[in-house]
Amino acid sequence: MTVVVFLGVYAIGNPVDILIPDDATAAERDLAIQSLGLDKPLLTQYTTFLSNLLRGDLGTSFVYNIPSIDLILLRLPATLELAFCALFIAIVIGLPLGLLCGLRPGSRLDKTVMGASIIGFSIPNFWQGLMLIMLFSVMLGWLPSTGRGELGTVFGIETSLATWDGLRHLLLPAINLSLYKLSLMIRLTRSGVREVMYLDYVRFARAKGLSEVRIVMVHIMKVVLVPIITVVGMEFGSLIAFATVTETIFAWPGMGKLIIDSIMRLDRPVIAGYLVVIVLLFVLINLLVDIAYSLLDPRIRLGGEPNDR
Amino acid sequence: MIDDIIQEQPWRRAWRHYRQSRFAVIALIVCSIIILAAVFAPWLAPQNPYDLNVIDFFDSKLPPGSSAPTGFIYWLGTDGQGRDMLSAMLYGLRISLFVGVLSGLIAILIGMALGLVAAYVGGWIEALIMRVVDFMLGFPTILVALMLLAILGQGVDKVIFALILVQWAYFARAVRSAALVERQKEYVEAAQSLGLSQPRIMFGHIMPNCLAPVIVLGTMQVASAISTEATLSFLGLGLPITEPSLGLLISNGYSNMLSGRYWISLYPGLLLLLTVFSINVVGDRLRDVLNPRLSR
Amino acid sequence: MRKLVLDIQNLTTRFESAEGIANALDSLSLEIYEGEVVGLVGESGSGKSMTGYSIMGLVEHPGSIVGGSIHYRGQDLRLLDPEQIRNLRGDRIAMIFQDPMMSLNPVLRVDTQLVETLKAHRSIQKKEALQRAIELLQAMGIPSPEIRLRQYPHELSGGMRQRIAIAIALLLEPDLIIADEPTTALDVTIQAQIIHEFQTLIEDRGTSVLWITHDLAVASTMADRLAIMYAGQIVEQGPAEDILARPMHPYTQGLLRSIPSRNIRGKPLQQIPGSAPSLTRLPSGCAFAPRCDQATPLCELTPPLKQITAIRSARCHHPREIDA
Numbered sequence: 001m002t003v004v005v006f007l008g009v010y011a012i013g014n015p016v017d018i019l020i021p022d023d024a025t026a027a028e029r030d031l032a033i034q035s036l037g038l039d040k041p042l043l044t045q046y047t048t049f050l051s052n053l054l055r056g057d058l059g060t061s062f063v064y065n066i067p068s069i070d071l072i073l074l075r076l077p078a079t080l081e082l083a084f085c086a087l088f089i090a091i092v093i094g095l096p097l098g099l100l101c102g103l104r105p106g107s108r109l110d111k112t113v114m115g116a117s118i119i120g121f122s123i124p125n126f127w128q129g130l131m132l133i134m135l136f137s138v139m140l141g142w143l144p145s146t147g148r149g150e151l152g153t154v155f156g157i158e159t160s161l162a163t164w165d166g167l168r169h170l171l172l173p174a175i176n177l178s179l180y181k182l183s184l185m186i187r188l189t190r191s192g193v194r195e196v197m198y199l200d201y202v203r204f205a206r207a208k209g210l211s212e213v214r215i216v217m218v219h220i221m222k223v224v225l226v227p228i229i230t231v232v233g234m235e236f237g238s239l240i241a242f243a244t245v246t247e248t249i250f251a252w253p254g255m256g257k258l259i260i261d262s263i264m265r266l267d268r269p270v271i272a273g274y275l276v277v278i279v280l281l282f283v284l285i286n287l288l289v290d291i292a293y294s295l296l297d298p299r300i301r302l303g304g305e306p307n308d309r
Numbered sequence: 310m311i312d313d314i315i316q317e318q319p320w321r322r323a324w325r326h327y328r329q330s331r332f333a334v335i336a337l338i339v340c341s342i343i344i345l346a347a348v349f350a351p352w353l354a355p356q357n358p359y360d361l362n363v364i365d366f367f368d369s370k371l372p373p374g375s376s377a378p379t380g381f382i383y384w385l386g387t388d389g390q391g392r393d394m395l396s397a398m399l400y401g402l403r404i405s406l407f408v409g410v411l412s413g414l415i416a417i418l419i420g421m422a423l424g425l426v427a428a429y430v431g432g433w434i435e436a437l438i439m440r441v442v443d444f445m446l447g448f449p450t451i452l453v454a455l456m457l458l459a460i461l462g463q464g465v466d467k468v469i470f471a472l473i474l475v476q477w478a479y480f481a482r483a484v485r486s487a488a489l490v491e492r493q494k495e496y497v498e499a500a501q502s503l504g505l506s507q508p509r510i511m512f513g514h515i516m517p518n519c520l521a522p523v524i525v526l527g528t529m530q531v532a533s534a535i536s537t538e539a540t541l542s543f544l545g546l547g548l549p550i551t552e553p554s555l556g557l558l559i560s561n562g563y564s565n566m567l568s569g570r571y572w573i574s575l576y577p578g579l580l581l582l583l584t585v586f587s588i589n590v591v592g593d594r595l596r597d598v599l600n601p602r603l604s605r
Numbered sequence: 606m607r608k609l610v611l612d613i614q615n616l617t618t619r620f621e622s623a624e625g626i627a628n629a630l631d632s633l634s635l636e637i638y639e640g641e642v643v644g645l646v647g648e649s650g651s652g653k654s655m656t657g658y659s660i661m662g663l664v665e666h667p668g669s670i671v672g673g674s675i676h677y678r679g680q681d682l683r684l685l686d687p688e689q690i691r692n693l694r695g696d697r698i699a700m701i702f703q704d705p706m707m708s709l710n711p712v713l714r715v716d717t718q719l720v721e722t723l724k725a726h727r728s729i730q731k732k733e734a735l736q737r738a739i740e741l742l743q744a745m746g747i748p749s750p751e752i753r754l755r756q757y758p759h760e761l762s763g764g765m766r767q768r769i770a771i772a773i774a775l776l777l778e779p780d781l782i783i784a785d786e787p788t789t790a791l792d793v794t795i796q797a798q799i800i801h802e803f804q805t806l807i808e809d810r811g812t813s814v815l816w817i818t819h820d821l822a823v824a825s826t827m828a829d830r831l832a833i834m835y836a837g838q839i840v841e842q843g844p845a846e847d848i849l850a851r852p853m854h855p856y857t858q859g860l861l862r863s864i865p866s867r868n869i870r871g872k873p874l875q876q877i878p879g880s881a882p883s884l885t886r887l888p889s890g891c892a893f894a895p896r897c898d899q900a901t902p903l904c905e906l907t908p909p910l911k912q913i914t915a916i917r918s919a920r921c922h923h924p925r926e927i928d929a
Contacts, residue, residue, distance in 0.1 A: 118589050118593060119586055122532065122536075123586075124536050124540060124556075124559075124581055124582065124585065125536075126540055126544075127539075127559055127581065130574050131575070131578065133566065138571075198665070200702060200704065201707060201708050201709060201711070203708075204770075206694070207661055207663060207695065208721075208725065209693070209695030209722070209726060210721060210725045219710050222712050222713065223710070226712070237447075237449060238449035238452075241448075241452040241455075242451060244451070244544075245451070249563075259455075260455075260544055263459040263546065264545065271459060282447060297712060298711070298712055298759075299711055299712075299757070299759050
């Protein structure tokens, strides 16, 4: 894994040409190459990389001249904030809508929402962001188009959710990021409900004379939620990935924008650092999702098979 | 009694089912128009956007409907270089579709082959293939594509390569699942007992029965590939400016948006949206039609 | 004079699909009195389960009840609004399904599924509801009920799961229990146990039971009266012993002949020729005629319901006794 990362990052491009001004003398050039360690053989560079990695040192950014790990961690909270907000929107709107559609298949509500959801995941993320800016910032002037707003402190964490200005800046990018997830959420919930709705235990619950509300909220939802939560967990990772686009458009100072800029500028330590952080993050997410799944589905937790006789 | 035995051809029945949604039929028509427009772009476009003799810089950033001193009408306006938007869009569509469809097709071939092998042969080969598939699918496509292009640099072939790489795993997994189910069925045993060779059974017998999920997935993946390529181009990592796809056109218009010249980003975006949307609608409908479980 | 608990008259339940119209139930009439067990016997596709669902109002799209009446203690169930029906279900009329693994919700604990039934029909605190559940399980002879209650369905054996389903049915002391093939999914030995336990329970409480099964042998051990179903209709009805000793309808006769224990060793197993008809393409007249060895041209007309004695009836043109 590390070999892949290293080879990928250290073999591309030619940072020498980028970082060292063209009018530098040969001597200055050599000095720069030496100090950046670009002249050592590839294998040496790799071992240094590996040993640094184990010490938590992912190199120093060519551009900013601070340790890349610090740089990434600095920008991580902004991305996480954005991702969580987008997830929140997707769940709060998507789950109930999907539920309603699933309970009334073929109805006008169902068809309209399903059609809209296809639009939702067909719209190219970036274009949608541009249009949002166009509509709400340029034409209507309601919301700011770029940047992150003022930060406040809640429970010791700095976040833009705490200030009105922060919220104003957060709204458009969060909506932009959430749209794709929202459509997915609606469709997922709907199909889950439709599958469960006709199963015997729902019929049995009805035969017991339970109220419709209880049947839907407890019997159906609890079963449907299990796969949904696992999907949501996995999708959180893709939220962080898509944030790269959103952050670029809205100039949101997060990890995503950092990586795009770094790729453009061939800031290899940062790229390497980002890759490592991302991989770690995904492993963590997968682990959490597995745990959540086993907690929620008693069949897994207590060692039975789903259709034990 | 004979009437019971003669059944409708599967294709006909599928088409009849598909036809029941007017929306889906319209989407299919739109798809076809778009594909035709892309294929015949050089003949349809009023102006060749690459021909430097025709483009007049002083005509740049004109709103839709305005006309050039030569009397030529820019139906959808012009972009920052003075290119006719309509023509640029048609050519851009051509490239976007080309890249999306080509990468999709190759990904299908690779994924299907690997999926079939995994399902039929089993053992450590299957384990190995599926490990790789799981690994690849654990990461969001856009991220992998981003990283790949960061390493490989720009170029049409590199973009296609990256797109293939992120897509094949979906097909491999889908085909393997379908093939595993088919493998248990009796006709495989029958073919084996007839002494047919393994590859023949795999590709001749099992594969045709796995096509349904591939068709559905393939449609949606092509749409996704087009969208991904557009995103990459927008970010500046995709196709080079010598071959502008719709994504690049949109990105060119980005800076003009804040000054109110919306059309440079709007129209290519709408075309992109329409393309991806109609393909997705067709794919979605196909999924309902070809899925035996949901026929309620 | 025994009191009537359930009075079904000319009930017709219809399904419309692309393949055609099928009457799962065709003018079905059945009476169930207090304290008796009625065995509803038929092959799959005969409409027996649909009878249960129709009574409970659980017929799902694309099916619907299109004719007839279902009177529960004088009230026509078809005229009630959804809320009234909901109140009856589980409380006055309860149902047990065939496969308890499918009918118990896998992600909810056993006690939740028992308590919610009580709370849906009585205003009762959770603690008291739990207490009642424990008492019932104890009365049913289930060991360590407190432990069982805290388990999930998949942790229990098949027999235990069905006992829980039975407990849920008995919780509110209903007048009528509709048991839809409750032992079919169980091992034979467990089957016998459950049937025996069930019999004791309902006898103690005087509950009426509609026992739906395809197994004539099982029905004969349980039932006071039998109703034999074919292609959506009841073709023979009467006291169980009477029907078993002197069947009148050719279908019933065929069923009895084909029970393995009734066949003589060495001779070929007797079967009813042909197979059950598709409900969308029923022959005109008697539905059983194509397979009947006593059919005459008269059978192309719809057979009337012949009242053979005050308590026996058969839907046939030529009901007659055969040497059993």
